[in-house]
Amino acid sequence: MKDQAEGLREKMRRSQTKTGPRTIVVTSGKGGVGKSNVALNFALSLVERGxxxxLFDLDVGFANIDILIxxxxxxxxxxxxEQxxxxxxxxxxxxxxxxxxxGGSGLGKLFHVDQEKLHHVLLQLDTLASRVDYIVLDTGAGLSHExxxxxxxxxxxxxxxxxEPTSLTDAYGVIKVLCKYNRESHLHLIVNRCTKPWEGLQTARRLQAVAQQFLDKEFNYLGYLPHDSAVQKAVLNQQPFIKMFPASKAAQAMKVITAQYLGQQFEQQPVEKEGRLRSFFKQLIAPFRQKETG
Ligand SMILES: Nc1ncnc2c1ncn2[C@@H]1O[C@H](COP(=O)(O)OP(=O)(O)OP(=O)(O)O)[C@@H](O)[C@H]1O
Ligand SMILES: [Mg+2]
Structure with missing residues (x-):
């Protein structure tokens, strides 16, 4: 017999397939903290869980994911x-x-599409909507308009x-700006390269205390990844670490993170007639279109 939580999860899944995939942007304040590795292995871990x-590589110019695998x-x-x-x-x-x-280079074009191209993109996104449940987007570090x-x-x-304090301060900077524009964002945190198991929770608590005090914002701590030479070896071999070293501490930790993410109950969004992916894209380019037409 299914427990209540499982029932809720299934309900959530059904509502997702109806409205399209959930989009998850992986970001950081400071560069080089492990975003691309997290994005790749998290996406694969979702696939492993059925x-x-x-995975959408939006780290303009650096083609991170290409190199990683x-x-x-x-x-x-x-x-x-364009074509x-x-x-x-x-x-x-x-x-x-x-x-x-x-994503490709010159990704700025994505935000400045004309009406005809927008129509084409939206139609193409419709074909993606029924194909996947999650879209994981890897981005560059820091904050640009895009x-x-x-x-x-x-x-x-x-x-x-x-x-590291520098990474943490920069992460706070991203959260602060995000909150300025949308207090309702679903925020999640992963602490990477921990040398002690308790370091992740300690770091998350530190950040949560500041975010609570100054922004009145809560986030979900998904878990930590240890500093693990398996990650570096996998990068050198252009393989995802969860596949190359499934028994490694990092791979085990990624499983915990994925389970934690999937175990969450997101509040039901109103069912948009046109689907979640279309509205994601329209919302994405809206500020740029206003600027152009305004
Ligand atoms: N948990 C870890 N243990 C050991 N090394 C790690 C770990 N996570 C990341 N690294 C190392 O850090 C490097 C940078 O990771 P990654 O490319 O994922 O960072 P990034 O945040 O995407 O960087 P950028 O901001 O440049 O896009 C990796 O090549 C790897 O060597
Ligand atoms: Mg990267």
Whole structure:
């Protein structure tokens, strides 16, 4: 017999497939804290748990994910917009059942599409809506208009930090700006590169205390990843660490993080007639369109 929590989760899943996939933006204040590794392994971990997920590489210019798993995309999302290609030409079948889209260079174009291209993008996104349950978006560090817009449009914002004070201060900076524009954002935290098991919780508590005091904002602490040479070895071998070293501490910790994320009950969003992905994209480009037409 299913327990109540399981029943709720199934209800949540059904509502998701009806309205489209949940979008999760992985971000950080400081660079190099492990965003791309988290995004890749978290997305794969969702797939492992039977949740179809797509990884969208939006780290403009650096092609992070490409390097992490040693693939070179034939076509990018920017190509799709520019050349009006069907989406299935830009979705790559990555390793271990993971689907991938590379943003491509000149991603600023994404935010400045004209009416005809917008129509094309929205139609293509519709084909994606029924295909996956989650879209994990890897971004560059820090705050630009584009990355802020991305965070505001997404269902979930996953902030990655390390226990270092510099990383933590920068993470707080991102949360502060985000809260300024949307107090309702679903914020999640992962503390990466912990040298002691308790360091993650300690770091999360520190950040939560400041966020509570100055922003009156709570976030979900999803868990920590240990500093683990398995991650570095996997990067060198261009493999995801959860697949190359499934018994490693980092891989085990990623499982806990994924379970924690999936175990959460998100409040039911009103069912949008046009679907979650369409409204994500429209919301994403809205500030830029207002600027252009205003
Ligand atoms: N848990 C970990 N244990 C050991 N090393 C790690 C861990 N996480 C990340 N690293 C190291 O840090 C490097 C940078 O990680 P990653 O590329 O994921 O960071 P990033 O935040 O995406 O960087 P950028 O801001 O440049 O996009 C990795 O190549 C790896 O060597
Ligand atoms: Mg990166």
């Amino acid at each position: 949740k179809p997920a797509l 040693g693939y070179s995309p034939r076509k990018t999302f920017v190509d799709m917009i 009006q290609l069907p989406l299935n030409q830009v979705i790559e079948r990555g390793p271990y059942g993971l689907e991938l889209i590379s 990355s802020l817009s991305l965070m505001l449009a997404a269902d979930d914002v996953l902030v990655v930090t390390t226990p």
